[in-house]
Amino acid sequence: MRIAIIGAGNMGGAIARALAKCPSLKEAQIICTTKSQSSLDRLRERTPHMHFTLDNCAAVASADIVLLAVKPWLMQEVVEQIRPALKLEQQIVISVAAGISLDDMAQMLHNDKATIFRLIPNTAIEVMCSMTFFCSRNATEEQKQLIMQIFNEAGCAMAVEESKIEAGTALASCGIAFAMRYIRAAGEAGVELGFRAAEAHKIVEYTVKGAAELLLHNGNHPEAEIDKVTTAGGITIKGLNELEHAGFTSAIVRGHKACIK
Ligand SMILES: NC(=O)c1ccc[n+]([C@@H]2O[C@H](COP(=O)([O-])OP(=O)(O)OC[C@H]3O[C@@H](n4cnc5c(N)ncnc54)[C@H](OP(=O)(O)O)[C@@H]3O)[C@@H](O)[C@H]2O)c1
Structure with a gap:
């Protein structure tokens, strides 16, 4: 399994480092992108065995899971850019952007059938102790179990209705x-x-x-x-x-x- 993290800044980078420590994953299964070379170089220093590129399309092309961690106002632009490289019938798309709903993501992807997760970790993911909420659209039980397993390894994961995401953010992120x-x-x-x-x-x-x-x-x-x-x-x-x-x-x-x- 390969995971592409698009926008490995504060949150995306912390998620990447946590995933690399999960017993069920290895650093080499993760590929990270940023906008600038300097951010990528800083990431590479901390986790040399991960893969890095400035090319978002190349990163998503070979990924099974595409985790989008750019700022909410950049999401539309980044999704537009990667859309031609996505293979949505076989990929899982995860967004950690605050305030972007599952329906918003489906609209941006121009695909009503895409498997989309909305994920809210908190900053304790850095020490494998994140309280992470998630909800999903079109996900199979197996896909939900996969996300549950990965984020349980990085702390505690909880599946919730999308209507509870805001309350979960207030309790765990705030x-x-x-x-x-x-x-x-x-x-x-x-x-x-x-x-x-x-x-x-x-x-x-x-x-x-x-x-x-x-x-x-x-x-x-x-x-x-x-x-x-x-x-x-x-x-x-x-x-x-x-x-x-x-x-x-x-x-x-x-x-x-x-x-x-
Ligand atoms: N759940 C939570 O508790 C929580 C907490 C904080 C944030 N978030 C969410 O996480 C997301 C990221 O927030 P953040 O605080 O981590 O922001 P951040 O530190 O600014 O990170 C954003 C990253 O996106 C990269 N980026 C920007 N444009 C890009 C592009 N076109 N292609 C590839 N990468 C691009 C930036 O690269 P450069 O460094 O090169 O500019 C940066 O590395 C937001 O959507 C936010 O809502 C969630």
Whole structure:
């Protein structure tokens, strides 16, 4: 299987590097394109065994999966360019562009029968820990399983209705920034409590990682894990209640809802 990544910038490049680390794939199965030679050279330095070209048509001609990761406003132009080289009856087209629907893609491709996936990874794909949502058009169960398997190897993949893509983006793509902001805030508390900044951040990073691992491992509701650390009349419940007096839960819910247009 060969995968062409058209537009291997921040997101496309991170996806390419993650795919190269997937147990079921090898670096040499991936070919990346960019607009400029300098971007391609930077990519080649990091992943020398991948294939690289500035020729989008050459890249897609031999690919089984064509993953489009250019900016949304360039998608039409790039699809126009590669359309003559595509073999849509045997290829899967994946778009990671924000705001471009499956129907939009089918229209750009001038093909109502094309197998198209819309994929929303988050930036943690860089460390094989992406929460990735996808929906599809005309895909067989086998093709959905293939995409599920690849992106499960790069973190956790979830198939959703297209109507949930925006909500998934708010939770996982915007949510990663929210989690970072919590880490920054708790780090500042740590400094005020007497730790050096680097120590405080390390403590908070491992604490957040540990919290997520506990929930993933035990499958418990967060409140069940919270119960384990809140003694009656103890310090944790005092701190938690203080957070809620300041509107913690409400702020998080409002923040996520604000990410939906
Ligand atoms: N799901 C998410 O969490 C998420 C997050 C961010 C972005 N995205 C999506 O990912 C896409 C890319 O965003 P980004 O932030 O990664 O942008 P980016 O860093 O600017 O990368 C875009 C890449 O496309 C290349 N490119 C531009 N025109 C091209 C052409 N005609 N042929 C081939 N390559 C071309 C650029 O090459 P040069 O470097 O040579 O200019 C660059 O490498 C967007 O559609 C965005 O909506 C999704």
